[in-house]
Amino acid sequence: MKSSRVLQKTWNxxxxxxxxxxxxxxxxxxxxxxxxxxxxxNITNFVKQAAFTGIIAVGMTFVLLTAxxxxxxxxxxxxxxxxxxxxxxxxxxxxxxxLLVALVVGTLFGAVNAFSVVYLRITPFMATLATLVxxxxxxxxxxxSRQIDLPxxxxxxxxxxxxxxxxxxxxxxxxxxxxxxxxTRLPIGRQIYAVGNDRDAAEKAGINSKRVIFxxxxxxxxxxxxAGFILASQVIRVDRSFAEGREFDAIAAAVLGGVSLxxxxxxxxxxxxxxxxxxxVQTGLQFNQxxxxxxxxxxxxxxxxxxxxxxxxxxxxxxxxRRFIRPLDGDKTEVHKAPVVPSQANT
Amino acid sequence: xxxxxxxxxxxxxxxxxTAIPFTQAQAGxxxxxxxxxxxxxxxxxGHLAITQTLREQGVxxxxxxxxxxxxxxxxxxxxxxxxGVDGIIIIPQDGDSAxxxxxxxxxxxxxxxxxxxxxxxxxxxxxxxxxxxxATEQAVEFMAQQALVKWQVTGKTIQPLxxxxxxxxxxxxxxxxxxxxxxxxxxxxxxxxFAEPIEVATEWDAATALANLEAAITANPDVDFIFTSSDxxxxxxxSVLEPRGKWVPRGNPNHVFMGGLDGDxxxxxxxxxxxxxxxxxxxxxLEAELTLNALLEAIQAGQTRPNEVLLDPGFALTAANIQFNxxxxxxxxxxxxxxxxx
Numbered sequence: 001m002k003s004s005r006v007l008q009k010t011w012n013x014x015x016x017x018x019x020x021x022x023x024x025x026x027x028x029x030x031x032x033x034x035x036x037x038x039x040x041x042n043i044t045n046f047v048k049q050a051a052f053t054g055i056i057a058v059g060m061t062f063v064l065l066t067a068x069x070x071x072x073x074x075x076x077x078x079x080x081x082x083x084x085x086x087x088x089x090x091x092x093x094x095x096x097x098x099l100l101v102a103l104v105v106g107t108l109f110g111a112v113n114a115f116s117v118v119y120l121r122i123t124p125f126m127a128t129l130a131t132l133v134x135x136x137x138x139x140x141x142x143x144x145s146r147q148i149d150l151p152x153x154x155x156x157x158x159x160x161x162x163x164x165x166x167x168x169x170x171x172x173x174x175x176x177x178x179x180x181x182x183x184t185r186l187p188i189g190r191q192i193y194a195v196g197n198d199r200d201a202a203e204k205a206g207i208n209s210k211r212v213i214f215x216x217x218x219x220x221x222x223x224x225x226x227a228g229f230i231l232a233s234q235v236i237r238v239d240r241s242f243a244e245g246r247e248f249d250a251i252a253a254a255v256l257g258g259v260s261l262x263x264x265x266x267x268x269x270x271x272x273x274x275x276x277x278x279x280x281v282q283t284g285l286q287f288n289q290x291x292x293x294x295x296x297x298x299x300x301x302x303x304x305x306x307x308x309x310x311x312x313x314x315x316x317x318x319x320x321x322r323r324f325i326r327p328l329d330g331d332k333t334e335v336h337k338a339p340v341v342p343s344q345a346n347t
Numbered sequence: 348x349x350x351x352x353x354x355x356x357x358x359x360x361x362x363x364x365t366a367i368p369f370t371q372a373q374a375g376x377x378x379x380x381x382x383x384x385x386x387x388x389x390x391x392x393g394h395l396a397i398t399q400t401l402r403e404q405g406v407x408x409x410x411x412x413x414x415x416x417x418x419x420x421x422x423x424x425x426x427x428x429x430x431g432v433d434g435i436i437i438i439p440q441d442g443d444s445a446x447x448x449x450x451x452x453x454x455x456x457x458x459x460x461x462x463x464x465x466x467x468x469x470x471x472x473x474x475x476x477x478x479x480x481x482a483t484e485q486a487v488e489f490m491a492q493q494a495l496v497k498w499q500v501t502g503k504t505i506q507p508l509x510x511x512x513x514x515x516x517x518x519x520x521x522x523x524x525x526x527x528x529x530x531x532x533x534x535x536x537x538x539x540x541f542a543e544p545i546e547v548a549t550e551w552d553a554a555t556a557l558a559n560l561e562a563a564i565t566a567n568p569d570v571d572f573i574f575t576s577s578d579x580x581x582x583x584x585x586s587v588l589e590p591r592g593k594w595v596p597r598g599n600p601n602h603v604f605m606g607g608l609d610g611d612x613x614x615x616x617x618x619x620x621x622x623x624x625x626x627x628x629x630x631x632x633l634e635a636e637l638t639l640n641a642l643l644e645a646i647q648a649g650q651t652r653p654n655e656v657l658l659d660p661g662f663a664l665t666a667a668n669i670q671f672n673x674x675x676x677x678x679x680x681x682x683x684x685x686x687x688x689x
Contacts, residue, residue: 049558140384147388155585236585283562286559286562287563289546
């Protein structure tokens with residue numbers, strides 16, 4: 001009896017931390033098959049490569065928490081990098097002012113999304129799908145389809161280290177910790193969860209949901225621009241296909257990390273784990289020289305496994321919720337929310 | 348018009364007006380030119396070469412940009428057919444959609460030519476295509492010759508690596524085949540010269556290439572022979588090699604034998620600077636000439652369904668021949684006129 005309870009408890013813990021468990025399992029498997037996988041150099045590399053996806057995933061987490069979506073992050077990355085890159089080439093703008101320009105452009109891009117969603121009442125999917133096309137169109141028109149080769153100082157910036165830590169990782173950590181602080185310690189963080197859980201109830205409680213939703217698209221735009229600039233500093237060239245389709249990586253990373261597409265559930269640590277997991281899998285496949293035709297399938301399989309465990313966790317949470325159904329006066333019934341499974345908590 | 352476009356247009360004019368021997372002026376003809384987004388300088392230069400030359404000959408050109416959407420391109424071609432154009436030139440998104448579009452044009456008795464990106468079924472339409480296998484083999488052959496000297500002196504096995512393009516792209520597959528043909532040939536002639544090649548997926552995306560190449564080099568720090576299936580990835584390769592002290596010119600013991608394919612301006616500059624050893628060149632001018640001549644001849648002859656495959660064998664621009672052959676490579680012409688400084 002006691003042992004079965006322990007087993008059940010262990011299973012629950014594993015299920016509630018399935019992404020993390022899978023992360024550790026995958027890490028160990030790849031490491032055993034190729035000892036260099038465990039080296040600090042390799043770990044640094046794949047975290048660095050995950051940084052830009054992770055940063056947009058953090059921005060995406062804010063949007064998803066309000067039950068929205070931002071499909072335009074890839075175009076935002078492209079457009080903000082194009083404009084800052086053009087200014088670097090044409091008037092010799094230095095790296096930091098160029099970064100500021102990119103961030104302003106990205107945030108304005110986010111403001112367009114926010115305005116469309118909040119004031120024009122266009123569904124987030126359609127609004128950001130439109131800006132996805134418009135953003136890339138503007139960038140293509142500005143460059144006339146040509147690539148922008150970034151100046152030498154951008155390469156130096158991209159290769160910079162602080163205390164031995166590569167610049168992209170530092171930026172990633174700053175973004176994650178700031179986002180974590182905002183979501184867990186500031187009123188706006190609680191308001192974001194409240195709006196995502198139940199917008200009507202949040203408004204009745206006095207929350208200005210328009211302001212909350214507007215701000216998450218600004219944050220997403222800001223994060224996309226930062227990620228774009230970091231990526232540009234790594235590849236030292238911005239071309240027409242720059243950051244194309246990255247919105248799907250960001251959404252996948254956030255969802256893998258436990259963020260719900262229906263809003264109100266998830267956190268930025270999950271997005272961090274999800275982004276690094278995706279990159280680690282890709283690195284592991286490369287390390288093991290897995291056939292190029294098989295690589296996408298293996299990647300998809302691991303994502304599928306994570307989502308499968310997530311659905312098991314959901315099913316269990318649902319079961320717990322049912323235990324709390326009790327009859328009220330008359331014919332009415334009320335479904336009380338069960339204690340949320342720990343990894344789903346808004347931590 | 349943007350300064351760079353004026354420049355490329357000028358380049359296209361000069362090169363093509365001297366290179367293309369039109370049989371007669373083509374005034375009064377209407378040609379539909381459908382293309383996908385012009386992602387690289389190769390496509391920009393190719394697009395301008397075709398449109399400017401046709402217009403110079405008095406041909407009315409209807410241009411359609413499908414923005415990487417094959418369905419949209421099919422619709423655009425249907426629109427052209429409805430307008431009763433005399434001929435169609437397309438740069439398709441992929442080999443499958445090209446087959447459908449060629450069928451559609453031929454079913455309506457309009458001659459059609461496919462430029463550079465071939466349909467999976469090459470039996471229909473005028474198909475002008477670079478021989479990716481041949482161009483790659485020529486570039487990798489030069490790299491292998493250099494590596495052979497090193498191997499014979501040091502006795503150390505050479506570790507080759509190839510950055511492979513998107514696997515649904517027939518150009519990428521041809522380049523991969525060309526690379527392996529040479530490596531296998533050398534391994535048969537000189538057993539043990541090359542280790543098993545490392546393949547790195549790029550999906551024609553610099554960020555993917557960067558992540559995978561960094562992983563591959565971390566796993567195999569001894570890589571000393573890199574071939575990229577497209578020259579546009581040289582800056583990405585540099586980002587990975589430079590911090591490891593391996594981005595050094597020929598003559599330095601840490602030099603990595605390096606080659607690519609396309610023949611763009613960056614490749615030209617890097618060959619000259621000594622960082623890159625060779626690049627396989629698609630002869631853009633020849634391909635444009637073959638496309639236009641074949642289509643216009645078919646129109647003149649009243650052929651509505653011309654079917655032929657016209658091959659551009661390509662050539663290799665190498666560290667050994669750059670001083671003699673640089674004017675044949677479109678990227679060097681761009682580079683010489685300051686393209687990379689604009």
